[in-house]
Amino acid sequence: MYAFRYQTASSAADAASRLAAHEDAKLLAGGQTMIASMKLRLASPSDLIDLAGAADLHGITVDAKGVTLGAMSRHAEVARSADVQKAIPVLAKLAGGIGDRMVRNMGTMGGSVANNDPAADYPAAVLGLNATVNTTTCSIAADDFFLGMYETALQPGEIITSISFPIAKRAAYMKFKNPASRYAMVGVLVAQLADGSVRVAVTGAGPVVFRVAAMEKALEASFTPAAVASIKVPAEGLNSDIHAQADYRAHLITVMAKRAVEAALA
Ligand SMILES: Cc1cc2nc3c(=O)[nH]c(=O)nc-3n(C[C@H](O)[C@H](O)[C@H](O)COP(=O)(O)OP(=O)(O)OC[C@H]3O[C@@H](n4cnc5c(N)ncnc54)[C@H](O)[C@@H]3O)c2cc1C
Numbered sequence: 001m002y003a004f005r006y007q008t009a010s011s012a013a014d015a016a017s018r019l020a021a022h023e024d025a026k027l028l029a030g031g032q033t034m035i036a037s038m039k040l041r042l043a044s045p046s047d048l049i050d051l052a053g054a055a056d057l058h059g060i061t062v063d064a065k066g067v068t069l070g071a072m073s074r075h076a077e078v079a080r081s082a083d084v085q086k087a088i089p090v091l092a093k094l095a096g097g098i099g100d101r102m103v104r105n106m107g108t109m110g111g112s113v114a115n116n117d118p119a120a121d122y123p124a125a126v127l128g129l130n131a132t133v134n135t136t137t138c139s140i141a142a143d144d145f146f147l148g149m150y151e152t153a154l155q156p157g158e159i160i161t162s163i164s165f166p167i168a169k170r171a172a173y174m175k176f177k178n179p180a181s182r183y184a185m186v187g188v189l190v191a192q193l194a195d196g197s198v199r200v201a202v203t204g205a206g207p208v209v210f211r212v213a214a215m216e217k218a219l220e221a222s223f224t225p226a227a228v229a230s231i232k233v234p235a236e237g238l239n240s241d242i243h244a245q246a247d248y249r250a251h252l253i254t255v256m257a258k259r260a261v262e263a264a265l266a
């Protein structure tokens with residue numbers, strides 16, 4: 001690990017001004033990715049700005065419209081929140097299935113979404129539930145946020161402050177996980193939103209989370225497992241690695257989507 005200056009931010013605005021003061025400064029949330037990247041010398045920030053003390057980035061708010069998670073909400077906090085479990089159960093369940101106990105106790109929703117790992121779980125929730133990413137400068141619709149592998153719409157110096165998830169009529173997430181890391185080899189979130197529209201978001205299968213329009217259309221016509229059972233997603237462009245080939249991942253998308261619909265109806 002290279003030497004760096006450690007700073008603590010007292011608020012999102014404080015973090016933004018500290019970030020702006022040093023060209024090579026980086027934010028530290030749960031450190032689950034950042035610290036490992038620094039140890040491996042894949043990242044060498046001049047300054048590390050710790051968000052843990054920024055009170056306005058913490059907290060979970062639930063009202064009749066939805067759930068807003070502060071960027072520093074730890075996965076374990078979201079998983080055990082009775083309010084989240086009641087309002088958007090799929091969100092609590094998804095958070096509870098991330099990594100292991102240590103990762104869940106340290107990792108944050110904002111860090112996960114900003115990092116946009118192609119196999120991360122939260123991007124499927126953000127896209128599948130049609131959430132809005134709130135930042136220090138603006139609000140970004142889920143459909144505009146995830147641009148590519150580890151690439152998002154965040155501009156340099158922009159910090160995620162919270163994410164607002166609307167309450168869905170029904171939703172479920174099914175993940176075929178890597179048994180070692182628990183990252184998604186394929187994860188599918190199916191949601192029927194309050195207006196009746198359906199979203200199907202897939203993580204782990206491609207370079208970035210994506211929606212499956214054919215499945216959404218079929219489920220809007222008939223929200224049943226049978227509606228997606230024969231819909232195939234082309235393997236072209238999907239990930240092939242030591243864990244699974246693209247055609248296997250393509251097959252898993254249909255299987256996980258069908259199971260997610262079953263779970264959403266249960
Ligand atoms: C062993 C292991 C297993 C894991 N398994 C899973 C899994 O099954 N599913 C899954 O989804 N994830 C998994 N993860 C990832 C983990 O859950 C974290 O979400 C992820 O590492 C990043 O979150 P963090 O809070 O630790 O962020 P950090 O590592 O602190 O930061 C990550 C990046 O985001 C930036 N950042 C942080 N907060 C903000 C913000 N508010 N605004 C803008 N940028 C910000 C940082 O500068 C950095 O570039 C795993 C990680 C490990 C180490």
